[in-house]
Amino acid sequence: MKEASYIVHSFDIKKQRASLEKIVSIVLDLVQKYCDGAQIIAMQSSGIMVKTNYGLIENIEFNKDVELLITLYKQKHTSFVLSTDLSLSAIKHVVQVALNILRYTSMDLYNGMVDRDLLAWNTYDLDLYHPTEIDIQSALHLAARAEQAALKLDPRIINTEGSIFNNRVSIKVIGNSYGMLQGYCTTWYSLSSGVIAKENSSMERGFSYTVARAIEDLQSPEYIGKKCASHALSRLSSKKLLTMKVPVVFAAEVAISLFRSLAVAISGEYVYRKCTFLLNAIGQQILPQWLSIEEHPHILKGIRSAPFDNEGVQTQQRDIVKDGILQSWLLSNYTARRLGLQSTGHAGDIYNWLIVGCNCEFDTMLKQMEKGFLITQLMGHGVNEMTGDYSRGASGFWVENGIIQYPVSGVTVAGNLKEMWKNIVSIGNDVEKRSSIQCGSIFLSEMKIGGD
Template sequence: MSQLPITEHQFQFCELLADALQHAKKLGASDAAVDISESKGLSVSVRQLELETVEQTQDRSMGVTVYAGQRRGSASTSDFSLKALRQTVEAAWHIARYTAEDPAAGLPQEDQLASDYPDLQLHYPWDISAEQAVRLAVRAEQAALELSPQITNSEGAGLDTNEGHFVMGNSRGFLGGYAFSRHSMSVSPIAGKGNAMHRDYWHASKRRYSDLPTPESIGRYAAERTLARLSARKIPTGKYPVLFEAPLAVGLLGALVQATSGGALYRQSSFLLDSLGKRVLAPHIQVSERPHLRAALGSAPFDAEGVRTSDREIVIDGVLQSYFLSSYSARKLGMQTTGSAGGSHNLFLRSSQAEQKDDLNAMLKKMGTGLFVTELIGQGVNYLTGDYSRGAFGYWVENGVIQHAVEEITIAGNLKEMFQQVVAVGSDELTRGSKTSGSILIESMSVAGA
């Protein structure tokens, strides 16, 4: 188990888990896995400095997966009574007995499971009342509204806090679990009047509430972003260099993960099929995975199957070194799990050519003349072909200086080519969830404007 103290609830979870595994074996299951979790949260929203909603949640769940050879069945319940536990195991067993055999089904091998792991310090409870949360959200929105008379309205501000803990284990000897937390704040102001109104937003999310920026700084920055949109106009259709702001660059990293994940690969629905050992990004690009960073949002000592996680180099000098595989997708591909069941863990996209001085202003100068994109609209990504087409909002840049905002445009390209055409990555790194990147400059994309 983790080095975290075992609470009374966690001890109860371990007992429930052992009972469920034992009952599965009694029924004749060849293998079984159980996960038990409990969480609580508080969410508040305000608008025009007045309370809109307060939501308090408390959730609990137990999921059971049993195997009859290579047949698999799953069931879940929120009732932790012994009777409900056994009924859930029996429901999963019933499903397993009547499903078709799947040669790839089964638990991870014992030598792949995490047997010992460090406390990654992922739990920072926030003892905050609904009244205190509302006051913080009001401070954030008020800072946005007071920045300028041109901030005329607001879609509101919100604060969310969530914490919980879980235990998971299987019939091959794995038992693990830990507590976790996540706290976030957001603001979305509106500027202008009539048909010339614009909206933008900003938010922050951390494991530790003390790491969140002040409400005032979030509100002011959201308002500054909104005010900058008031100069919006159209630009001519053409091919231009495109600079993706860091929050959007993280999305490009997410596209790489999606295209190199086991499910897309074994279904042959990825534009990066058979790309292992091949150059998929510009030769100066490195992508690394660091699952064991303390207090990071993407940290985990083991994946959703109990497989141990470890540091990995995903891309070295543009060449793909590893996929993102669960034990199931790994078997489908004739490979080994990478500890990626449930997703990636703290990915960093960086350039070996980047310097600390390459902040956003430096990146704008590198681009010279082109489009700086700060918002994407729609989901126009075809992961089978790599075709990429998204509505966008941004800023027209000439000689490295922003001239005006740009609206009603679409940017298009192909991810396979875009990845190869990464000119530079900025030092203005931003983390969104489990992914971190600075702004990314693409050599050329099609821009449909006026």
């Protein structure tokens, strides 16, 4: 079909953004007489996902989504309504629904509009929008090349779980009763592949992916295919370990999870509800003195860059942890008011955490560990946000004399995050850049391994 010959990047982005801005303005005009404050978000995204299996088309999905989010405030009451219909009649209806809900919600003294001085009145161009028109056959060819590279690498690669090429272009506009009206556009590309390796009775999966704001910044399909095949092959004929306490290294791909747990523990909701093990930790040392975490929301082309959060608060560079000492909670407008503080611009997520102190070569780290467990995969949640207790299924490799000896699976790693963070010996310079947290491999002096 002619309509399906191109990925959905062909619409007029300026025209669509102007249309969303008009919708936001219409809603604000409709509600201004009936509430003390209003925040309106309009979003549109479109894209495509193509999947191959053994190089043949398995699935093609076209996506087009629109959302209108209306938040109203009146005398400490609030209402929140979401609509996926942006026609004028639907907008008028959903506005009336939001006003009706406002009459029946409970009063909450912490409800209300964001401090106007915190808003992003002037936004930065963060170079997040890189549209590309590419025909479907070319997209399928990218996915198929990754599969083919994996299947050709070794005869022990016996099956494929397919390859996926994905892209999305998005527009986000936010306006409020203060007169703020801002927006920005983004693009997102990804390519992933998975295969299965077999040797004797042992079978293992391997997976790899690449993401970027611009299609030319993706890793090549051949790189992704070979990497996922290598992962599967390296895990064949794995062994179990005895229960013991040993040094461990979290490979970069899984090391980021240790700091994701930190982001959860210092989020405003957990703090004001007093259900975090870091409840009174501001100003206290939680990481080694040589380790800092900086947030950089305005990195050009950044995977998690944004000019403002979901409440229109301007994002800004800040220290999360400085010289091992916790500097800040992660606060939205509501959670900040519950704590008697100001929003930190974290209504929604975190923005490009850079782990400062990643300076150790990976091979050097293994030599420092000498004997222990290299963790390359984690399973399950296994983190108690109230106590910091940590227990997760793991697989990886046993290391002796600083050299990888054999693959390991079917074990658990356990500890407490407070102690684990303080036991960080070094962090590698093999920084994982596909995540909102950019961190290298992490060497911990000791953890408990649960095995046979």
